[in-house]
Amino acid sequence: MHVLLVEDDDLVASGIVAGLRLFGMTADHFGTAKSAQAALEASYFDLVVLDLGLPDEDGMVLLKRLRTAGHALPILVLTARDAIEHRVSGLQAGADDYLLKPFDLKELVARLQALQRRVAGRSTNIVQHGPLCFDPASCEVKLDGVKVDLSRRELALLQAFLDNPGRVLTAEQIKDCLYGFGDDVESNAINVHIHHLRRKLGPRIVETLRGIGYQLGQAGP
Helix, strand or coil: CEEEEECCCHHHHHHHHHHHHHCCCEEEEECCHHHHHHHHHHCCCCEEEECCECCCCEHHHHHHHHHHCCCCCCEEEEECCCCHHHHHHHHHCCCCEEEECCCCHHHHHHHHHHHHHHHHCCCCCCEEECCEEEECCCCEEEECCEEECCCHHHHHHHHHHHCCCCCCECHHHHHHHHCCCCCCCCCCHHHHHHHHHHHHHCCCCEEEECCCEEEECCCCC
16 A cells, blocks of 8 residues: 655654654655655655645645545545635545544554555455455454465555456556656566565466566466
C-alpha cells in the first residue's frame, strides 16, 4: 500500500511514516498542498492522509480540488479541527474518513486498511486466495496453514496483487507500490522481488504477461 502523507509538521510526519512502514506500507511525505498535488500527478498512490493546516493552502481547498479533478483514491483527513461542523464539512467535501489529532497509530493503520479493503471490495480484513491466507493487520502470511516469512517489500508486492485480482499491473505501477520518492531502486529490483515471492509462495503466484506487465496467479506448488 502506497500512502501519500500531506502534513506540515515534520516531527509528526516522520513518526507516521516510520509507523506505516512497520506495517508493510510505503509512505511519502510532503509538507505543502502544491508539492502533494505534484506528487499525485507524478506517481501512483493507494491512499492519501491529509492534514488541513497546510502552510500554502488550506487542506480543505486541496481536498475539493482533487475531487473536482476526478481523483477517486481514498482520502483520510487527519487534523486537530475537532468541531462537528469541521468533520461534516470534510466528509461532505469528499473525505472518506476523518481522524482527530492526537491519535493512536494503530487506529490510523486500521482506518487505512479499512479504506483499502473497501476499495478492493472485501468485507473482511483477511484475504483468502486459494491455500494462501494474508492478514494485513498482522502482516502474517500462511500457505496451507504454514506461516511464510516475507520481507516488507515482498508483503507490499503481495498485497498489491491481492488488492487487484485479475488486473494487470505494469512494472512502473509495481515500483510505485513498493518504493517512495527518495528510495534508490535498482533496475532489476522488481524482478528480484517477484522471484522471491515465487520461491516462497509458488512459481505461479505471479504471472508474467510479456511486454504488458504482471498479474496475480495461483498460490502453491
